[in-house]
Amino acid sequence: MPPLSFKDLKLNPQLxxxxxxxxxxxxxxxxxxxxxxxxxxxxxxxxxxxxxxxTAAFVLPVLMxxxxxxxxxxxxxxxxxxxxxxxxxxxxxxxxxxxTDLRILAVYGGVGPKTQIEQIENGVDxxxxxxxxxMDIYLRGAIFTKHLKTLVLDEADKMMDMGFMPQIRKILExxxxxxxxxxxxxxxxxxxxxxxxxxxxxxERVEVAPQATTIETINQAYYEIPxxxxxxxxxxxxxxxxKFTRVLIFTKTKQTxxxxxxxxxxxxxxxxRVLHSNKGQNTRIHTMRLFKEGELKVLVATDVASRGIDxxxxxxxxxxxxxxxxxxxxxxxxxxxxAEKLGVAITFANEAELFHIANIEKLIRKSIPQKKLxxxxxxxxxxxxxxxxxxxxxxHQKRKDxxxxxxxxxxKKARPGKDNxxxxxxxxxxxxxxx
Ligand code: AMP
Numbered sequence: 210m211p212p213l214s215f216k217d218l219k220l221n222p223q224l225x226x227x228x229x230x231x232x233x234x235x236x237x238x239x240x241x242x243x244x245x246x247x248x249x250x251x252x253x254x255x256x257x258x259x260x261x262x263x264t265a266a267f268v269l270p271v272l273m274x275x276x277x278x279x280x281x282x283x284x285x286x287x288x289x290x291x292x293x294x295x296x297x298x299x300x301x302x303x304x305x306x307x308x309t310d311l312r313i314l315a316v317y318g319g320v321g322p323k324t325q326i327e328q329i330e331n332g333v334d335x336x337x338x339x340x341x342x343x344m345d346i347y348l349r350g351a352i353f354t355k356h357l358k359t360l361v362l363d364e365a366d367k368m369m370d371m372g373f374m375p376q377i378r379k380i381l382e383x384x385x386x387x388x389x390x391x392x393x394x395x396x397x398x399x400x401x402x403x404x405x406x407x408x409x410x411x412x413e414r415v416e417v418a419p420q421a422t423t424i425e426t427i428n429q430a431y432y433e434i435p436x437x438x439x440x441x442x443x444x445x446x447x448x449x450x451x452k453f454t455r456v457l458i459f460t461k462t463k464q465t466x467x468x469x470x471x472x473x474x475x476x477x478x479x480x481x482r483v484l485h486s487n488k489g490q491n492t493r494i495h496t497m498r499l500f501k502e503g504e505l506k507v508l509v510a511t512d513v514a515s516r517g518i519d520x521x522x523x524x525x526x527x528x529x530x531x532x533x534x535x536x537x538x539x540x541x542x543x544x545x546x547x548a549e550k551l552g553v554a555i556t557f558a559n560e561a562e563l564f565h566i567a568n569i570e571k572l573i574r575k576s577i578p579q580k581k582l583x584x585x586x587x588x589x590x591x592x593x594x595x596x597x598x599x600x601x602x603x604x605h606q607k608r609k610d611x612x613x614x615x616x617x618x619x620x621k622k623a624r625p626g627k628d629n630x631x632x633x634x635x636x637x638x639x640x641x642x643x644x
Pocket of ligand 1: 232233234236240258259260261262263264265533
């Protein structure tokens with residue numbers, strides 16, 4: 210039996226607290242498989258795409274191993290192909306290390322090395338770096354690698370595509386031979402296999418092969434909907450006008466699930482109930498029974514709560530948010546269209562979430578048709594916070610795709626009451642990017 214909770218993975222209380230803050234409720238498949246192996250000291254070859262939780266799968270055991278600040282020399286090195294990915298990994302690592310005193314530093318090019326060198330000289334436990342800049346600073350004599358015990362190569366396939374192999378080879382020459390190595394890659398082309406043979410010692414191989422195709426009997430579509438309020442208007446419209454008999458609505462957070470439930474209940478659009486992990490076991494079982502027996506029209510649920518749901522004839526699945534763990538999309542829509550019955554899965558995406566739709570299409574190897582919102586749906590204005598979140602998230606994605614992208618969000622800060630020009634100007638671009 211694979212472990213089911215983060216506690217079962219034997220992570221320390223500091224990390225468990227941070228995981229709770231981040232609202233991760235349950236380890237993902239790659240985390241369940243990889244973390245125990247890394248904690249046991251194995252070299253690891255992990256095959257996993259973005260969206261599977263792979264970052265935390267290597268960051269958590271690295272944090273367990275490095276544990277607390279010690280001396281001044283780096284003890285774990287994480288290499289990644291782009292500045293943006295380096296910054297993202299650093300961010301996840303810092304969040305997960307909130308309750309430790311670990312010193313985590315991102316090292317990347319495009320800015321002068323002086324500050325990074327100073328920070329390294331002040332003492333550092335974990336460095337997340339692009340290979341070129343790491344080697345550059347090493348050659349200036351600012352990095353001592355004697356205490357380095359763990360090396361992670363993230364997105365190895367991309368690093369090889371980008372021609373980083375010579376730098377990586379040089380790094381391997383200047384770090385201790387006796388160390389633990391982790392290699393993560395989304396794909397396994399011949400070159401990555403060769404690298405893993407050269408670089409890993411008796412590695413354990415873990416792979417998450419998300420179910421790639423979705424059942425043919427599911428009719429899928431998505432709508433671009435700018436914000437939560439408009440999403441709510443559309444749910445209301447669908448429940449009022451369409452022949453929905455047993456609808457499962459998925460949300461990313463418990464808070465959204467609760468809010469949506471209250472709204473639908475107040476409007477008399479049920480019978481409706483809500484299911485998430487804050488609900489007691491008995492309530493959950495009872496709610497499930499009501500839904501199965503056809504006593505409810507609508508069930509609002511978060512992903513974690515829904516894993517075990519076995520209801521065979523859900524008429525409609527609505528993804529109120531696009532899942533960032535892409536496998537969840539497959540789990541979610543698999544609730545409908547079971548046993549040869551025709552099911553319908555409808556996804557609501559704001560401008561930032563369109564990016565995830567494109568990735569989900571890659572995963573399921575199928576395009577999801579876009580539909581237009583009916584004209585009579587009231588389009589609400591986005592709140593200032595929502596606009597900020599969306600702009601920030603689009604920036605994040607753009608920089609991930611193109612490390613030279615400067616980040617419009619930081620240059621043109623949205624102001625309350627003003628329309629965020631950046632958003633509307635880039636609408637067409639964000640559509641183009643998807644194809
Ligand atoms: P990654 O594949 O590392 O890029 O992660 C994809 C997304 O999943 C990120 O938004 C993470 O914050 C999120 N994530 C990672 N692990 C978990 C988890 N155990 N539960 C929920 N979300 C997670």
